[in-house]
Amino acid sequence: MQPFTTHTGRAVPLRRTNVDTDQIIPASYLKRVSRDGFGDGLFAAWREEPSFVLNQPRYDGATILVAGLDFATGSSREHAVWALMDYGFKAVIAPRFGDIFRNNATKAGLLPVVLHEKSVLVLQEAAEEDPAPEITVDLTAREIRVDSGTHGGLVAPFEIDNYTRWRLMEGLDDIGLTLRHEDAISAFEATRPAWLPATA
Amino acid sequence: MNGPAESSGPRTLAEKIWASHVVRSADGEPDLLYIDLHLVHEVTSPQAFDGLRAAGRKVRRPDLTIATEDHNVPTTGITGPGVPLIGPGSPVTDPVSRTQVQALRKNAEEFDIRLYPMGDAGQGIVHVIGPQMGLTQPGLTIVCGDSHTSTHGAMGALAFGIGTSEVEHVLATQTLPSVKPKTMAITVDGALPEGVSAKDLILAIIAQVGTGGGQGFIVEYRGAAIRALSMEGRLTVCNMSIEFGARAGLIAPDEVTFEYLKGRPHAPSGAEWDAAVAYWRTLASDEDAVFDAEVTVDAAALAPYVTWGTNPGQALPLSAAVPDPAAIADADAALAAEHALAYMGLAAGTPLRDVKVDTVFVGSCTNGRLSDLRAAAEVLRGRQVADGVRMLVVPGSMEVRRLAEEEGLHEVFTTAGAEWRSAGCSMCLAMNPDKLAPGERSASTSNRNFEGRQGKGGRTHLVSPAVAAATAVTGRLAAPADL
Ligand code: SF4
Numbered sequence: 101m102q103p104f105t106t107h108t109g110r111a112v113p114l115r116r117t118n119v120d121t122d123q124i125i126p127a128s129y130l131k132r133v134s135r136d137g138f139g140d141g142l143f144a145a146w147r148e149e150p151s152f153v154l155n156q157p158r159y160d161g162a163t164i165l166v167a168g169l170d171f172a173t174g175s176s177r178e179h180a181v182w183a184l185m186d187y188g189f190k191a192v193i194a195p196r197f198g199d200i201f202r203n204n205a206t207k208a209g210l211l212p213v214v215l216h217e218k219s220v221l222v223l224q225e226a227a228e229e230d231p232a233p234e235i236t237v238d239l240t241a242r243e244i245r246v247d248s249g250t251h252g253g254l255v256a257p258f259e260i261d262n263y264t265r266w267r268l269m270e271g272l273d274d275i276g277l278t279l280r281h282e283d284a285i286s287a288f289e290a291t292r293p294a295w296l297p298a299t300a
Numbered sequence: 301m302n303g304p305a306e307s308s309g310p311r312t313l314a315e316k317i318w319a320s321h322v323v324r325s326a327d328g329e330p331d332l333l334y335i336d337l338h339l340v341h342e343v344t345s346p347q348a349f350d351g352l353r354a355a356g357r358k359v360r361r362p363d364l365t366i367a368t369e370d371h372n373v374p375t376t377g378i379t380g381p382g383v384p385l386i387g388p389g390s391p392v393t394d395p396v397s398r399t400q401v402q403a404l405r406k407n408a409e410e411f412d413i414r415l416y417p418m419g420d421a422g423q424g425i426v427h428v429i430g431p432q433m434g435l436t437q438p439g440l441t442i443v444c445g446d447s448h449t450s451t452h453g454a455m456g457a458l459a460f461g462i463g464t465s466e467v468e469h470v471l472a473t474q475t476l477p478s479v480k481p482k483t484m485a486i487t488v489d490g491a492l493p494e495g496v497s498a499k500d501l502i503l504a505i506i507a508q509v510g511t512g513g514g515q516g517f518i519v520e521y522r523g524a525a526i527r528a529l530s531m532e533g534r535l536t537v538c539n540m541s542i543e544f545g546a547r548a549g550l551i552a553p554d555e556v557t558f559e560y561l562k563g564r565p566h567a568p569s570g571a572e573w574d575a576a577v578a579y580w581r582t583l584a585s586d587e588d589a590v591f592d593a594e595v596t597v598d599a600a601a602l603a604p605y606v607t608w609g610t611n612p613g614q615a616l617p618l619s620a621a622v623p624d625p626a627a628i629a630d631a632d633a634a635l636a637a638e639h640a641l642a643y644m645g646l647a648a649g650t651p652l653r654d655v656k657v658d659t660v661f662v663g664s665c666t667n668g669r670l671s672d673l674r675a676a677a678e679v680l681r682g683r684q685v686a687d688g689v690r691m692l693v694v695p696g697s698m699e700v701r702r703l704a705e706e707e708g709l710h711e712v713f714t715t716a717g718a719e720w721r722s723a724g725c726s727m728c729l730a731m732n733p734d735k736l737a738p739g740e741r742s743a744s745t746s747n748r749n750f751e752g753r754q755g756k757g758g759r760t761h762l763v764s765p766a767v768a769a770a771t772a773v774t775g776r777l778a779a780p781a782d783l
Pocket residue numbers: 370371425426427446448664665666724725728729746747
């Protein structure tokens with residue numbers, strides 16, 4: 101996983117609530133057995149509408165998605181994270197995320213930023229400005245900054261637990277971390293009752 | 301089940317199961333939880349196995365892991381065990397689906413994991429076969445790369461969906477670093493009226509709590525109406541916990557649970573059964589346990605529910621009309637309703653009973669069990685599926701199919717003009733040949749009415765099996781009492 105400390109880029113406003121992972125990437129795109137190439141399927145149905153925000157040339161090359169309440173609920177498909185990353189997104193900002201998506205994102209290296217609804221609205225407005233200003237997502241300082249434009253000077257702090265932040269900033273592989281506690285796992289296994297089910 | 305209980309004081313059921321699975325806890329870090337059962341299917345696992353291979357890792361406990369083919373498999377043309385995946389006789393015609401199923405077979409073999417391939421007597425939807433085999437038991441921790449893993453909580457297990465990176469983590473370590481969610485009690489007092497099912501109950505709960513209302517919680521369903529549900533009804537309720545954002549849904553095990561489990565292939569037997577039951581009886585929230593949130597629902601006030609929009613929280617009693625977005629006070633909810641009605645092709649004020657459907661789907665991990673098929677068959681017996689309506693009945697597993705055929709349900713369906721299929725996820729998600737065409741409208745017993753969920757441009761109304769069957773007969777959303 102690539103370490104994440106700070107990222108500056110342009111934002112795309114997605115003014116919808118309850119965007120489920122079926123919208124982020126429909127099931128028909130989930131058949132690939134690799135982790136790459138899912139950008140094609142990102143918001144596949146909506147991308148057919150010419151007015152859809154990702155189809156507007158002014159957002160070409162944007163790297164931060166600013167979404168509404170309950171972003172990425174529903175299906176556990178990590179493909180939703182891979183599709184956003186493959187498309188070029190580095191961070192997603194929303195007032196609340198589906199739990200599984202938020203977990204998946206932090207495992208894959210896409211930063212999910214939970215931000216107060218009012219700040220999200222301001223960022224969406226900033227992204228709609230002409231020309232849209234660049235936004236900085238600073239994981240080190242745990243804040244979002246709008247550097248220029250009408251909303252220039254805005255600093256919005258966000259919360260993220262220390263452990264997840266540390267893992268993201270170091271780009272650490274969870275499995276490696278867990279395997280350092282192999283002894284504890286084996287010790288636990290030794291205490292499991294014999295009647296517990298086994299599949300074999 | 302392991303080690304002494306850490307904390308004193310009253311605890312919820314979720315807290316008890318959690319505490320008994322903590323391998324390691326440290327300040328400022330997530331707990332490392334031991335996983336008792338890992339269910340695997342073809343869609344969310346290939347990249348996880350690739351990750352293991354790339355790192356030279358093995359599956360730590362193949363004996364606590366099981367795999368099935370469900371999402372991609374067609375539900376026609378499967379004649380029995382040994383049906384070919386490749387070559388002329390293969391029912392899987394989509395080459396990409398075939399590759400995915402092939403990858404699972406290869407991975408299961410390489411990593412020594414028991415797999416139930418399509419056509420096998422043990423094959424079925426991952427959340428149907430776990431309970432059916434008795435692998436799902438009270439007090440276990442269960443994960444699967446699938447959000448509806450919450451289903452297994454109906455038997456008193458702590459079960460939740462995970463993503464592919466976590467699937468790889470569990471394969472490699474049989475553990476998962478997890479932050480303990482908050483707890484919520486949903487108490488359903490009273491008794492469900494005649495004609496109101498577990499599906500109606502959970503749709504009503506989601507409408508009440510809101511699609512994000514369970515975010516960050518493990519929910520425990522309690523109260524007289526929950527106790528009165530059959531095991532299969534409880535599985536339906538817990539299945540949809542994720543539809544209001546809950547991490548997991550739980551029901552404390554009781555005689556209904558033990559009765560259901562007894563004699564199943566993986567359930568303990570003899571003296572071990574007694575030891576297990578004695579332990580299972582301790583799995584209830586302490587009387588004075590404190591939940592972080594509490595919700596109460598009055599069962600007696602419920603009626604058959606249907607969804608009108610594009611998320612499961614957009615549901616109303618069947619007797620209601622399509623809501624008017626302009627009359628919704630919350631701006632976000634009003635905008636969402638407007639989008640939903642445009643997508644669904646519905647006009648505000650239309651009575652739900654006037655909504656015509658093209659397709660009826662009975663199946664999925666929500667309502668693809670024997671009692672669901674019985675409920676649908678009971679309505680269809682002696683009746684006909686309306687002209688121009690296509691009805692698919694898809695058992696959740698090959699075992700459900702066998703049992704249904706044993707009691708002749710398949711004949712009731714085919715005589716009525718419905719299609720009787722083999723087991724799989726089928727039209728629950730548009731990943732195999734069973735799909736809606738653009739603009740087509742369905743009444744479906746599945747769990748998601750998201751845009752495009754059943755096929756691009758398809759429109760879904762979530763309903764119970766009985767409402768699905770009645771709708772098939774009239775061609776419009778209907779309850780059995782309307783016939
Ligand atoms: S039946 Fe539907 S919800 Fe259940 S596992 Fe299959 S696709 Fe997922």
